[in-house]
Every structure is written in structure tokens, then in C-alpha cells.
Amino acid sequence: MSAEAAALANRLRELTVQFAAEVPQAVSELLDLVAQAARSDGAPRRERLVQIELLAHRLNGRAAMYEWSRLSRRAAAVEAAAAAMLAGKGSWNARLPALCEALTRAIPTRTGSPV
């Protein structure tokens, strides 16, 4: 492996550990947004759904990048549900809280350990 490739691999490992530490906070933020969306309607709900879709999308993208497939799949499910609700002009989908709960169970239990 070249020096550049080794440096890249090292940095990937550092970012993976950093991401593992950030996941619980990101999922907690997602759960808060879902709770807020459940309580609101109209434009406020739509705004929350856009935030949920984006946050879940980022979680999905990073988890995939760091090869945490379970977390990635569950974040993708939340992202897809939010996108479907947005496409349906914001009608409430009761599956969204359940999908977020499933996401909490995919949070890595040990820093840096793929799940």
C-alpha cells in the first residue's frame, strides 16, 4: 500500500470512530424531529419532514461509507418513509416512529465496532 493510500485508510478509521461517537446524538435528534412532526401539521410538519429526510439521508450515507450496513439500511428506511410522506404532501405515516425506534437498535454499541 502506498503512503498516500495508507494515510487515506488511517483517516477513514479516525472518521469511523468519530462517527460512532456522533450516531447516538444524531438518532436522538431524529427522534425529536419525528415527535415534533407527529404533533404538527401543514407547513410545520412538512418542514420537519424535510429535516428528517435530510438527517436520515446523511446517517444513511455515512453509515454506508463506513460499512455499517444495518444502521445504513434502517436510516434508509426512515429516509424513504419521510420522502414518501413529502411526496404525499405530508399526510402522517404511523410507521415513521416505529422505523426510528428500529434505528435506535442499530446504534453501534462499542465505538468503532461495525454493526
Added chain:
Amino acid sequence: MESGASAPSAAAAPAPAPRRLDILLADDDADIREIATLALQRDGRAEVRSCGDGAAALNAVRAARPDLLVLDVMMPGLDGRATMAELRRLHPNPPPVIFLTAKAMPEELEQLRQLGARHIITKPFDPMKLLDEVLVSLGQTDVR
């Protein structure tokens, strides 16, 4: 008169270093930006400018036209599709665009192709192969 044959000093001059590929990368995720930048710059054949959204990318193109844009599809504000549409509206000869997307549904990929994307890279990408994939899509054959 033919030049070069009677100018040994010119022949001995070192060849100029090949110009690096100027890549403009737009992705709202700081981690993905960092990984992609490191991956694309890892052997010195490319240099990367990066930004976090489509509006910043359009400003960067205005400041200096890159050889290639790598655009994340889903970004807040001006997303990848809208950025490409605006780029084509503003520039008669826009630089080629490669999309980065986490959504690999065939219909979405087809939509991106129809927009005129040079190539589509799905996330997760392999950082060790990203530069080669980009160079191949640009038709550069000196890929190692």
C-alpha cells in the same frame, strides 16, 4: 525551418509537469467531502476545491471553471439536479458533471443520465478506486 533538431539545450530542458485535473466537489456532508477530497487528491493527479451546497458550487465555477464538477444529488437548498440545470443555463459550454448519490434505484440513475451527467457514482464508493473511476469516465486512459 524545422525547430528542435539543432537546439540541444531545449531538448535537455525538463518536460513541464502535467497539469492537474481541477475538480470542484459539492457535498453537504463534511465527512463525505473530506473522504472524497483525500481520495481524489491521493496521488497528485487531481486537485480538489470543495463546497457544501449548489449555490457555492455555482459561485466557484464563476470564479474559475473547473475541469469537472462532482455533485451530490441530495443537498439542502440548491440540490445536485438544480445545480446542474442552473449550470447549463448560465454556461454555454459547462464542465462535465459526475453525480454522487446514495439512491441507486434504476429510475433515478436513468433520470440523472437524462439530465446529461457524464457519470454517476453511488455511495458508498471505494475511496481507493474513486480517482480511477473519475478518470475513466472522463476518457483519460493513463489510469494506473
